[in-house]
Amino acid sequence: MAAETDMNFQERLSDICRRMQDEKLALLIALHDGAHFIETPNPVMVLTGFKSIGAAAAVLYSDSACTLIVTPSWDAERAAELCPQARVVGTDDLVAALLTFFGGEFPQDTISEIGVAGLSFLPSGIASPITAALPGARAADKLVFDAARTKTAEEIGFAREAARIAELGYTRLLQIAKPGMTEDDLAVVLKAYMKTLGAEDNFLLLCAGPHNRAVQPSTGRKLQQGDIILAEITPSYRGQLTQICRTVVIGEPPDELSRKYELVVRAMNEGIAAAKPGVAMAEVCRAINGVLEAQGYGEYCHPPHIRRRGHGLGFASVRPGDVSLDNATVLEPDMLFMIHPNQYLPETGYLLCGEPVVITARGADVLTREQSSLGIAGRWKE
Amino acid sequence: MLTPHPTLLIGPSDWQPERMPREEFARRIDAMWERHPQAERAIVFGSSRHHAELAYFTNLVPKLEPVVALLSRTGQHRLLVGGGVNMIGAARPLTWIENVLPLKDVAAAIGGGGAARCSLVVGTAYMSVAFRRTVMEALGEGTCVQDATAQVWSRMRRKSRYELDAIDAAVKATGVARKAMREALMSGGSVTDVILAGERAASAAGAQDVRTLFSLDGGRTLRPFVVPVKQRVDPLMAYLAIRRFNYWAECFPLFTTRPESAQLHEKAWQAMGSALSAIKAGVATHEIGQLIAAAMQPYQAHPMIAHAFAQRTGLALDEPSCADIGASFEEGEVYSLRIGAMDEARGSMICSRMFIVQAAGVVAFDEGPA
Numbered sequence: 001m002a003a004e005t006d007m008n009f010q011e012r013l014s015d016i017c018r019r020m021q022d023e024k025l026a027l028l029i030a031l032h033d034g035a036h037f038i039e040t041p042n043p044v045m046v047l048t049g050f051k052s053i054g055a056a057a058a059v060l061y062s063d064s065a066c067t068l069i070v071t072p073s074w075d076a077e078r079a080a081e082l083c084p085q086a087r088v089v090g091t092d093d094l095v096a097a098l099l100t101f102f103g104g105e106f107p108q109d110t111i112s113e114i115g116v117a118g119l120s121f122l123p124s125g126i127a128s129p130i131t132a133a134l135p136g137a138r139a140a141d142k143l144v145f146d147a148a149r150t151k152t153a154e155e156i157g158f159a160r161e162a163a164r165i166a167e168l169g170y171t172r173l174l175q176i177a178k179p180g181m182t183e184d185d186l187a188v189v190l191k192a193y194m195k196t197l198g199a200e201d202n203f204l205l206l207c208a209g210p211h212n213r214a215v216q217p218s219t220g221r222k223l224q225q226g227d228i229i230l231a232e233i234t235p236s237y238r239g240q241l242t243q244i245c246r247t248v249v250i251g252e253p254p255d256e257l258s259r260k261y262e263l264v265v266r267a268m269n270e271g272i273a274a275a276k277p278g279v280a281m282a283e284v285c286r287a288i289n290g291v292l293e294a295q296g297y298g299e300y301c302h303p304p305h306i307r308r309r310g311h312g313l314g315f316a317s318v319r320p321g322d323v324s325l326d327n328a329t330v331l332e333p334d335m336l337f338m339i340h341p342n343q344y345l346p347e348t349g350y351l352l353c354g355e356p357v358v359i360t361a362r363g364a365d366v367l368t369r370e371q372s373s374l375g376i377a378g379r380w381k382e
Numbered sequence: 383m384l385t386p387h388p389t390l391l392i393g394p395s396d397w398q399p400e401r402m403p404r405e406e407f408a409r410r411i412d413a414m415w416e417r418h419p420q421a422e423r424a425i426v427f428g429s430s431r432h433h434a435e436l437a438y439f440t441n442l443v444p445k446l447e448p449v450v451a452l453l454s455r456t457g458q459h460r461l462l463v464g465g466g467v468n469m470i471g472a473a474r475p476l477t478w479i480e481n482v483l484p485l486k487d488v489a490a491a492i493g494g495g496g497a498a499r500c501s502l503v504v505g506t507a508y509m510s511v512a513f514r515r516t517v518m519e520a521l522g523e524g525t526c527v528q529d530a531t532a533q534v535w536s537r538m539r540r541k542s543r544y545e546l547d548a549i550d551a552a553v554k555a556t557g558v559a560r561k562a563m564r565e566a567l568m569s570g571g572s573v574t575d576v577i578l579a580g581e582r583a584a585s586a587a588g589a590q591d592v593r594t595l596f597s598l599d600g601g602r603t604l605r606p607f608v609v610p611v612k613q614r615v616d617p618l619m620a621y622l623a624i625r626r627f628n629y630w631a632e633c634f635p636l637f638t639t640r641p642e643s644a645q646l647h648e649k650a651w652q653a654m655g656s657a658l659s660a661i662k663a664g665v666a667t668h669e670i671g672q673l674i675a676a677a678m679q680p681y682q683a684h685p686m687i688a689h690a691f692a693q694r695t696g697l698a699l700d701e702p703s704c705a706d707i708g709a710s711f712e713e714g715e716v717y718s719l720r721i722g723a724m725d726e727a728r729g730s731m732i733c734s735r736m737f738i739v740q741a742a743g744v745v746a747f748d749e750g751p752a
Binding site for chain 2 (some may be wrong): 033034035036037038051053054071072073074075077078092119120121122123124125127128131182184185187188189191192195196198200201202203204205207213214216217218219220221234236237238241304315
């Protein structure tokens with residue numbers, strides 16, 4: 001299915017510049033430390049499309065002139081190749097380079113016309129000197145990420161490719177997971193396999209046990225017969241993450257596990273059905289909770305058992321945010337996010353089930369070819 | 383060398399007491415108390431990206447969320463793990479510290495530490511501004527707080543027997559990876575085939591983490607994997623960093639059939655031999671820098687290693703400025719010595735070799751170019 005609006009990168013950048021003019025910002029400084037974490041948005045990527053190796057900044061003027069400052073200095077040539085629209089500066093000291101860019105000091109007389117995005121996510125070693133140099137600058141995170149609340153056509157294309165890779169990764173998991181293998185070894189092999197398919201990064205949370213309390217990073221624990229493997233398979237293709245959440249049993253699944261998994265899938269499908277333009281994100285969460293509450297699992301639909309039923313997908317913008325009862329964001333076409341009930345049930349433990357969706361005029365378009373069902377290790381469809 | 387940081391660290395990281403015994407950590411902590419006799423406790427921060435100091439004291443490398451160690455001179459050590467109570471189970475196998483708690487309780491845990499006479503903080507520059515404020519407020523206004531990060535790095539310079547064994551294992555894994563890369567190239571593999579063959583071989587050899595960069599322009603620049611590169615290049619230069627038992631090793635494999643590239647490579651290795659012969663404890667680092675520059679004449683130095691011809695190597699792949707090479711090489715330090723050259727006709731290259739400094743010379747971890 002094609003993207004709804006076919007917004008491109010340049011149009012989004014123009015939108016950001018318009019917002020800057022509306023807010024009387026002459027320039028905007030976006031900052032990122034290069035630690036590309038799934039939960040942390042990256043305003044430098046939003047403004048330039050560049051996923052840096054080290055700390056980076058993008059300086060955008062309201063006329064759309066942009067300078068990208070990257071570390072390490074030797075990565076400048078690659079940055080220039082990937083961001084032909086920006087002037088690129090390579091440095092090994094981001095703060096010093098920013099000061100140099102402004103002629104040794106920030107323009108104090110017009111400091112209120114400077115917006116800064118990404119400051120709160122930076123390590124204090126980078127953030128503190130910038131804050132000290134820009135005492136009157138305004139936070140501009142909302143401006144940047146409001147403009148990036150929907151994905152460009154290119155980002156949606158990358159998300160579809162990442163979803164394809166994730167599904168192939170899942171098939172490989174079904175093929176190779178077996179007793180005696182450690183969680184770490186399984187995760188390493190899957191990550192390597194998905195890299196051969198084009199995944200440049202992967203948030204692959206994978207753990208196993210007879211009764212999981214949550215999904216966690218893998219450890220050296222060896223898989224055992226009867227284990228339930230939880231996998232959040234989250235490859236990134238050209239900087240765009242997509243995720244699938246899957247549950248796999250080693251051995252024959254008990255009937256109760258199969259029944260409970262069907263319940264979780266039903267809850268997910270209610271969420272997917274509820275996700276439409278004009279609907280608040282909280283309603284998607286409520287639709288999922290409704291199915292589980294009706295089966296007597298109301299107390300497991302809230303903290304500490306569950307915090308959210310899905311989330312946005314970075315690395316650039318993580319809007320529209322969490323699928324949670326407190327998210328009032330109204331869904332729009334081209335919003336991309338995860339819907340994952342990921343529920344702890346006392347009879348079975350934690351179960352993972354989730355799909356990436358993009359909102360279209362007709363509702364949620366699921367990016368995967370085959371939706372979640374309880375997997376059995378060693379048994380897979382060709 | 384800086385490489386793209388993965389969003390989640392994936393690989394075997396469980397604490398192995400036979401590799402790094404509890405006594406080794408106790409010795410490190412005791413050394414910190416000895417250096418700071420007034421300190422009653424230390425607050426050591428680590429994230430998945432910056433965690434060398436945390437790993438030095440606790441063995442724990444955070445795979446996902448930040449972790450804080452509260453080390454106590456007289457009481458029980460505690461670890462506060464980010465990501466909520468559900469992450470505690472995954473953190474326990476990574477460390478020898480038994481008391482593991484959720485990080486959200488950090489203020490209470492620090493505040494509940496008693497009327498400490500003095501607290502040390504380590505790694506605060508890596509904390510977010512908000513988290514740093516929480517920690518500092520919990521420590522209380524007017525209390526004695528000392529940033530001991532630089533002193534810890536100073537202690538980390540001299541490697542113990544256990545650390546040398548870990549580095550040796552990492553260096554051996556680079557050998558395994560290079561062999562696999564060569565085989566992939568010989569069987570007609572593309573750039574990505576070669577790089578991924580090395581990564582897979584390293585993982586199969588037990589690597590905890592593998593980082594790679596590669597060159598598409600004859601060794602002039604290095605770049606990370608973004609999408610598969612189907613072409614073949616000659617020469618193919620790469621950067622390969624492998625971690626085992628928390629310790630890193632690095633190398634710059636070069637594969638070429640071009641005689642002019644091979645000649646440059648040979649010259650660099652001759653310079654490497656001269657430099658290693660001249661290094662021993664107490665030798666001024668600038669003398670070695672000059673020796674290498676003279677040996678590599680008339681070629682231009684490679685800009686990618688301009689900032690460090692010798693890089694200390696251990697728990698961090700990209701060590702902070704406080705760990706920069708000092709005025710002289712000192713006994714027990716481990717370095718990666720890097721020699722590079724750029725030449726329009728002969729191309730560009732970097733080679734490296736890891737070694738430990740001893741009183742009478744150096745001992746290299748491997749046998750040099752294969």
